[in-house]
Amino acid sequence: MNWISTFNLAGLSFATIMAMGGSVQVTLATESVAPSVPTGLPLGIMCWNERTKNWAVGYLATVEKDGTATYMPAGGQLSAKVSAKGMVESPKNRPAIFDCYGKTIEELRAIGRIIDFQHSP
Missing domain, CATH: 1.20.5 (Single alpha-helices involved in coiled-coils or other helix-helix interfaces)
Known part of the structure:
Protein backbone atom coordinates (compact mmCIF):
# COMPACT_ATOMS: atom_id res chain seq x y z
CA MET A 1 0.00 0.00 0.00
CA ALA A 34 15.54 36.51 -34.13
CA PRO A 35 18.12 38.90 -35.54
CA SER A 36 17.17 40.93 -38.57
CA VAL A 37 17.66 39.35 -41.97
CA PRO A 38 20.97 40.38 -43.56
CA THR A 39 20.50 42.69 -46.51
CA GLY A 40 22.87 43.70 -49.26
CA LEU A 41 24.36 40.24 -49.66
CA PRO A 42 24.00 38.73 -53.12
CA LEU A 43 22.56 35.28 -53.74
CA GLY A 44 25.64 34.27 -55.72
CA ILE A 45 29.07 35.35 -56.92
CA MET A 46 30.53 34.34 -60.32
CA CYS A 47 34.31 33.89 -60.45
CA TRP A 48 36.78 32.95 -63.18
CA ASN A 49 39.39 30.27 -62.61
CA GLU A 50 42.35 31.19 -64.81
CA ARG A 51 44.08 27.84 -64.28
CA THR A 52 41.16 25.62 -65.36
CA LYS A 53 39.53 28.23 -67.65
CA ASN A 54 36.16 27.68 -65.96
CA TRP A 55 33.53 29.87 -64.39
CA ALA A 56 32.38 28.95 -60.89
CA VAL A 57 29.38 30.23 -58.97
CA GLY A 58 29.36 30.38 -55.20
CA TYR A 59 25.95 30.58 -53.56
CA LEU A 60 25.21 32.20 -50.21
CA ALA A 61 25.38 29.40 -47.64
CA THR A 62 25.68 31.01 -44.19
CA VAL A 63 25.90 34.42 -42.54
CA GLU A 64 27.68 34.67 -39.19
CA LYS A 65 26.69 36.96 -36.33
CA ASP A 66 29.39 39.49 -37.30
CA GLY A 67 28.06 39.69 -40.89
CA THR A 68 30.70 37.49 -42.52
CA ALA A 69 29.10 35.43 -45.29
CA THR A 70 30.18 32.07 -46.66
CA TYR A 71 29.59 31.22 -50.31
CA MET A 72 29.71 27.63 -51.57
CA PRO A 73 29.42 26.10 -55.05
CA ALA A 74 26.64 23.62 -55.80
CA GLY A 75 29.09 20.73 -55.29
CA GLY A 76 30.06 22.11 -51.89
CA GLN A 77 33.78 21.32 -52.26
CA LEU A 78 35.30 24.75 -51.61
CA SER A 79 34.03 27.89 -50.00
CA ALA A 80 34.78 31.60 -50.00
CA LYS A 81 34.27 34.12 -47.21
CA VAL A 82 33.01 37.65 -47.70
CA SER A 83 33.84 39.93 -44.81
CA ALA A 84 31.22 42.11 -43.15
CA LYS A 85 32.78 45.02 -45.10
CA GLY A 86 32.06 43.24 -48.41
CA MET A 87 35.57 42.04 -49.31
CA VAL A 88 36.00 38.56 -50.79
CA GLU A 89 38.77 37.16 -48.61
CA SER A 90 41.60 35.05 -50.00
CA PRO A 91 41.66 31.49 -48.64
CA LYS A 92 44.24 30.70 -45.99
CA ASN A 93 44.57 26.98 -46.77
CA ARG A 94 44.99 26.97 -50.58
CA PRO A 95 46.06 29.19 -53.47
CA ALA A 96 43.63 31.95 -54.47
CA ILE A 97 42.98 30.74 -58.03
CA PHE A 98 39.69 32.57 -58.60
CA ASP A 99 39.71 36.17 -59.74
CA CYS A 100 37.08 37.27 -57.19
CA TYR A 101 39.47 37.17 -54.25
CA GLY A 102 40.54 40.59 -53.06
CA LYS A 103 37.59 42.35 -54.71
CA THR A 104 34.57 43.86 -53.00
CA ILE A 105 30.97 42.92 -53.66
CA GLU A 106 30.47 46.36 -55.22
CA GLU A 107 33.45 45.87 -57.58
CA LEU A 108 32.07 42.49 -58.62
CA ARG A 109 28.58 43.97 -59.07
CA ALA A 110 30.03 46.70 -61.33
CA ILE A 111 31.50 44.07 -63.68
CA GLY A 112 28.38 41.88 -63.73
CA ARG A 113 29.60 39.06 -61.47
CA ILE A 114 26.84 39.22 -58.85
CA ILE A 115 23.57 37.27 -58.80
CA ASP A 116 21.11 39.25 -56.71
CA PHE A 117 17.97 38.02 -54.99
CA GLN A 118 14.84 38.78 -57.03
CA HIS A 119 12.30 40.40 -54.72
CA SER A 120 8.71 40.15 -55.82
CA PRO A 121 6.09 42.72 -54.81
Whole structure:
Protein backbone atom coordinates (compact mmCIF):
# COMPACT_ATOMS: atom_id res chain seq x y z
CA MET A 1 0.00 0.00 0.00
CA ASN A 2 2.78 2.33 0.87
CA TRP A 3 4.44 1.64 -2.49
CA ILE A 4 1.25 2.55 -4.37
CA SER A 5 0.87 5.86 -2.57
CA THR A 6 4.54 6.61 -3.27
CA PHE A 7 4.00 5.78 -6.94
CA ASN A 8 1.01 8.14 -7.11
CA LEU A 9 3.00 10.83 -5.42
CA ALA A 10 5.87 10.29 -7.84
CA GLY A 11 3.43 10.45 -10.75
CA LEU A 12 2.04 13.72 -9.48
CA SER A 13 5.51 15.14 -9.00
CA PHE A 14 6.51 14.08 -12.50
CA ALA A 15 3.41 15.71 -13.98
CA THR A 16 4.11 18.89 -12.01
CA ILE A 17 7.72 18.95 -13.18
CA MET A 18 6.63 18.42 -16.80
CA ALA A 19 4.14 21.27 -16.56
CA MET A 20 6.77 23.59 -15.12
CA GLY A 21 9.29 22.57 -17.77
CA GLY A 22 6.78 23.14 -20.55
CA SER A 23 5.96 26.63 -19.32
CA VAL A 24 9.66 27.49 -19.12
CA GLN A 25 10.16 26.38 -22.72
CA VAL A 26 7.26 28.51 -23.91
CA THR A 27 8.63 31.51 -22.01
CA LEU A 28 12.08 31.07 -23.50
CA ALA A 29 10.67 30.68 -27.00
CA THR A 30 8.58 33.83 -26.77
CA GLU A 31 11.34 35.93 -25.22
CA SER A 32 14.01 35.15 -27.83
CA VAL A 33 14.13 37.52 -30.76
CA ALA A 34 15.54 36.51 -34.13
CA PRO A 35 18.12 38.90 -35.54
CA SER A 36 17.17 40.93 -38.57
CA VAL A 37 17.66 39.35 -41.97
CA PRO A 38 20.97 40.38 -43.56
CA THR A 39 20.50 42.69 -46.51
CA GLY A 40 22.87 43.70 -49.26
CA LEU A 41 24.36 40.24 -49.66
CA PRO A 42 24.00 38.73 -53.12
CA LEU A 43 22.56 35.28 -53.74
CA GLY A 44 25.64 34.27 -55.72
CA ILE A 45 29.07 35.35 -56.92
CA MET A 46 30.53 34.34 -60.32
CA CYS A 47 34.31 33.89 -60.45
CA TRP A 48 36.78 32.95 -63.18
CA ASN A 49 39.39 30.27 -62.61
CA GLU A 50 42.35 31.19 -64.81
CA ARG A 51 44.08 27.84 -64.28
CA THR A 52 41.16 25.62 -65.36
CA LYS A 53 39.53 28.23 -67.65
CA ASN A 54 36.16 27.68 -65.96
CA TRP A 55 33.53 29.87 -64.39
CA ALA A 56 32.38 28.95 -60.89
CA VAL A 57 29.38 30.23 -58.97
CA GLY A 58 29.36 30.38 -55.20
CA TYR A 59 25.95 30.58 -53.56
CA LEU A 60 25.21 32.20 -50.21
CA ALA A 61 25.38 29.40 -47.64
CA THR A 62 25.68 31.01 -44.19
CA VAL A 63 25.90 34.42 -42.54
CA GLU A 64 27.68 34.67 -39.19
CA LYS A 65 26.69 36.96 -36.33
CA ASP A 66 29.39 39.49 -37.30
CA GLY A 67 28.06 39.69 -40.89
CA THR A 68 30.70 37.49 -42.52
CA ALA A 69 29.10 35.43 -45.29
CA THR A 70 30.18 32.07 -46.66
CA TYR A 71 29.59 31.22 -50.31
CA MET A 72 29.71 27.63 -51.57
CA PRO A 73 29.42 26.10 -55.05
CA ALA A 74 26.64 23.62 -55.80
CA GLY A 75 29.09 20.73 -55.29
CA GLY A 76 30.06 22.11 -51.89
CA GLN A 77 33.78 21.32 -52.26
CA LEU A 78 35.30 24.75 -51.61
CA SER A 79 34.03 27.89 -50.00
CA ALA A 80 34.78 31.60 -50.00
CA LYS A 81 34.27 34.12 -47.21
CA VAL A 82 33.01 37.65 -47.70
CA SER A 83 33.84 39.93 -44.81
CA ALA A 84 31.22 42.11 -43.15
CA LYS A 85 32.78 45.02 -45.10
CA GLY A 86 32.06 43.24 -48.41
CA MET A 87 35.57 42.04 -49.31
CA VAL A 88 36.00 38.56 -50.79
CA GLU A 89 38.77 37.16 -48.61
CA SER A 90 41.60 35.05 -50.00
CA PRO A 91 41.66 31.49 -48.64
CA LYS A 92 44.24 30.70 -45.99
CA ASN A 93 44.57 26.98 -46.77
CA ARG A 94 44.99 26.97 -50.58
CA PRO A 95 46.06 29.19 -53.47
CA ALA A 96 43.63 31.95 -54.47
CA ILE A 97 42.98 30.74 -58.03
CA PHE A 98 39.69 32.57 -58.60
CA ASP A 99 39.71 36.17 -59.74
CA CYS A 100 37.08 37.27 -57.19
CA TYR A 101 39.47 37.17 -54.25
CA GLY A 102 40.54 40.59 -53.06
CA LYS A 103 37.59 42.35 -54.71
CA THR A 104 34.57 43.86 -53.00
CA ILE A 105 30.97 42.92 -53.66
CA GLU A 106 30.47 46.36 -55.22
CA GLU A 107 33.45 45.87 -57.58
CA LEU A 108 32.07 42.49 -58.62
CA ARG A 109 28.58 43.97 -59.07
CA ALA A 110 30.03 46.70 -61.33
CA ILE A 111 31.50 44.07 -63.68
CA GLY A 112 28.38 41.88 -63.73
CA ARG A 113 29.60 39.06 -61.47
CA ILE A 114 26.84 39.22 -58.85
CA ILE A 115 23.57 37.27 -58.80
CA ASP A 116 21.11 39.25 -56.71
CA PHE A 117 17.97 38.02 -54.99
CA GLN A 118 14.84 38.78 -57.03
CA HIS A 119 12.30 40.40 -54.72
CA SER A 120 8.71 40.15 -55.82
CA PRO A 121 6.09 42.72 -54.81
